[in-house]
Amino acid sequence: MIDAPESIDGKDFGMPVSVRKLDQQDSLCEELLRERAAVLSRAGFAVEDALEKLLKIDQQIEEKIQSLRSQLNKGPGREDLHDQQTIFEEINVNIDQFNMACQKAEIQYYYLIVTREALGLRRHGTVQKIYQIPPKKKKIQAI
16 A cells, blocks of 8 residues: 655645645735735834934924024124025025925825724824824024
Protein backbone atom coordinates (compact mmCIF):
# COMPACT_ATOMS: atom_id res chain seq x y z
CA MET A 1 0.00 0.00 0.00
CA ILE A 2 1.32 3.41 -0.97
CA ASP A 3 0.82 6.29 1.45
CA ALA A 4 -0.62 9.41 -0.12
CA PRO A 5 1.44 12.54 0.51
CA GLU A 6 -0.01 14.80 3.15
CA SER A 7 0.84 17.93 1.21
CA ILE A 8 1.91 18.81 -2.29
CA ASP A 9 2.92 22.37 -3.13
CA GLY A 10 1.69 23.61 0.23
CA LYS A 11 -1.76 22.04 -0.13
CA ASP A 12 -2.88 19.78 2.69
CA PHE A 13 -4.53 16.77 1.15
CA GLY A 14 -4.76 14.98 4.46
CA MET A 15 -7.17 17.62 5.85
CA PRO A 16 -10.86 17.72 5.15
CA VAL A 17 -11.97 20.34 2.61
CA SER A 18 -13.94 22.34 5.20
CA VAL A 19 -10.85 22.75 7.41
CA ARG A 20 -8.77 23.96 4.46
CA LYS A 21 -11.47 26.50 3.56
CA LEU A 22 -11.54 27.77 7.14
CA ASP A 23 -7.75 28.13 7.15
CA GLN A 24 -7.92 30.08 3.89
CA GLN A 25 -10.71 32.25 5.25
CA ASP A 26 -8.76 32.92 8.46
CA SER A 27 -5.71 33.81 6.41
CA LEU A 28 -7.71 36.24 4.26
CA CYS A 29 -9.30 37.81 7.35
CA GLU A 30 -5.86 38.32 8.91
CA GLU A 31 -4.59 39.90 5.69
CA LEU A 32 -7.59 42.25 5.56
CA LEU A 33 -7.04 43.28 9.17
CA ARG A 34 -3.37 44.01 8.47
CA GLU A 35 -4.32 46.07 5.44
CA ARG A 36 -6.94 48.01 7.41
CA ALA A 37 -4.36 48.79 10.09
CA ALA A 38 -1.84 49.89 7.46
CA VAL A 39 -4.35 52.21 5.77
CA LEU A 40 -5.34 53.75 9.08
CA SER A 41 -1.74 54.27 10.15
CA ARG A 42 -0.84 55.93 6.83
CA ALA A 43 -3.75 58.34 7.25
CA GLY A 44 -2.64 59.14 10.81
CA PHE A 45 0.98 59.66 9.75
CA ALA A 46 -0.16 62.04 7.01
CA VAL A 47 -1.94 64.19 9.62
CA GLU A 48 1.10 64.06 11.91
CA ASP A 49 3.39 65.16 9.07
CA ALA A 50 1.08 68.05 8.21
CA LEU A 51 0.97 69.15 11.87
CA GLU A 52 4.78 68.97 12.13
CA LYS A 53 5.06 71.23 9.10
CA LEU A 54 2.65 73.67 10.75
CA LEU A 55 4.76 73.67 13.89
CA LYS A 56 7.96 74.42 11.95
CA ILE A 57 6.35 77.30 10.08
CA ASP A 58 4.90 78.66 13.32
CA GLN A 59 8.37 78.58 14.89
CA GLN A 60 9.76 80.52 11.92
CA ILE A 61 7.03 83.11 12.36
CA GLU A 62 7.79 83.46 16.07
CA GLU A 63 11.52 83.85 15.39
CA LYS A 64 10.84 86.62 12.88
CA ILE A 65 8.45 88.35 15.27
CA GLN A 66 11.19 88.30 17.92
CA SER A 67 13.60 89.74 15.37
CA LEU A 68 11.09 92.46 14.53
CA ARG A 69 10.63 93.31 18.20
CA SER A 70 14.36 93.66 18.68
CA GLN A 71 14.48 95.96 15.63
CA LEU A 72 11.67 98.09 17.04
CA ASN A 73 13.33 98.30 20.46
CA LYS A 74 16.66 99.28 18.94
CA GLY A 75 15.45 102.69 17.87
CA PRO A 76 14.53 104.51 14.68
CA GLY A 77 16.86 104.76 11.74
CA ARG A 78 16.57 104.73 7.96
CA GLU A 79 18.17 101.29 7.60
CA ASP A 80 16.09 99.99 10.49
CA LEU A 81 12.85 101.01 8.74
CA HIS A 82 13.89 99.07 5.63
CA ASP A 83 14.84 96.05 7.77
CA GLN A 84 11.55 96.24 9.64
CA GLN A 85 9.57 96.36 6.41
CA THR A 86 11.51 93.36 5.10
CA ILE A 87 10.77 91.43 8.29
CA PHE A 88 7.06 92.35 8.04
CA GLU A 89 6.98 90.99 4.50
CA GLU A 90 8.80 87.80 5.52
CA ILE A 91 6.37 87.26 8.39
CA ASN A 92 3.41 87.67 6.06
CA VAL A 93 4.92 85.22 3.57
CA ASN A 94 5.34 82.73 6.42
CA ILE A 95 1.76 83.37 7.51
CA ASP A 96 0.57 82.56 3.97
CA GLN A 97 2.62 79.34 4.09
CA PHE A 98 1.15 78.54 7.53
CA ASN A 99 -2.41 79.05 6.29
CA MET A 100 -1.81 76.85 3.24
CA ALA A 101 -0.25 74.16 5.46
CA CYS A 102 -3.21 74.51 7.83
CA GLN A 103 -5.59 73.89 4.96
CA LYS A 104 -3.60 70.81 3.94
CA ALA A 105 -3.66 69.54 7.54
CA GLU A 106 -7.43 69.98 7.61
CA ILE A 107 -7.73 67.90 4.43
CA GLN A 108 -5.45 65.18 5.83
CA TYR A 109 -7.51 65.15 9.03
CA TYR A 110 -10.69 64.82 6.95
CA TYR A 111 -9.15 61.84 5.12
CA LEU A 112 -8.29 60.26 8.46
CA ILE A 113 -11.87 60.63 9.70
CA VAL A 114 -13.28 59.25 6.43
CA THR A 115 -10.88 56.30 6.66
CA ARG A 116 -11.94 55.64 10.24
CA GLU A 117 -15.60 55.80 9.22
CA ALA A 118 -15.00 53.40 6.32
CA LEU A 119 -13.38 50.95 8.74
CA GLY A 120 -16.37 51.14 11.08
CA LEU A 121 -14.82 53.41 13.71
CA ARG A 122 -17.46 55.97 14.65
CA ARG A 123 -16.16 57.72 17.77
CA HIS A 124 -13.57 60.36 16.99
CA GLY A 125 -13.25 62.26 20.28
CA THR A 126 -9.78 60.98 21.08
CA VAL A 127 -8.64 61.63 17.51
CA GLN A 128 -9.86 65.22 17.78
CA LYS A 129 -7.83 65.68 20.97
CA ILE A 130 -4.67 64.15 19.52
CA TYR A 131 -4.76 65.90 16.14
CA GLN A 132 -5.77 69.46 16.98
CA ILE A 133 -5.29 71.72 14.00
CA PRO A 134 -4.53 75.32 14.95
CA PRO A 135 -6.61 78.14 13.48
CA LYS A 136 -5.36 80.10 10.51
CA LYS A 137 -3.36 83.26 11.18
CA LYS A 138 -4.07 86.79 10.06
CA LYS A 139 -1.40 88.82 8.33
CA ILE A 140 0.26 91.58 10.30
CA GLN A 141 0.20 95.18 9.18
CA ALA A 142 3.29 97.37 8.92
CA ILE A 143 3.49 100.38 11.21
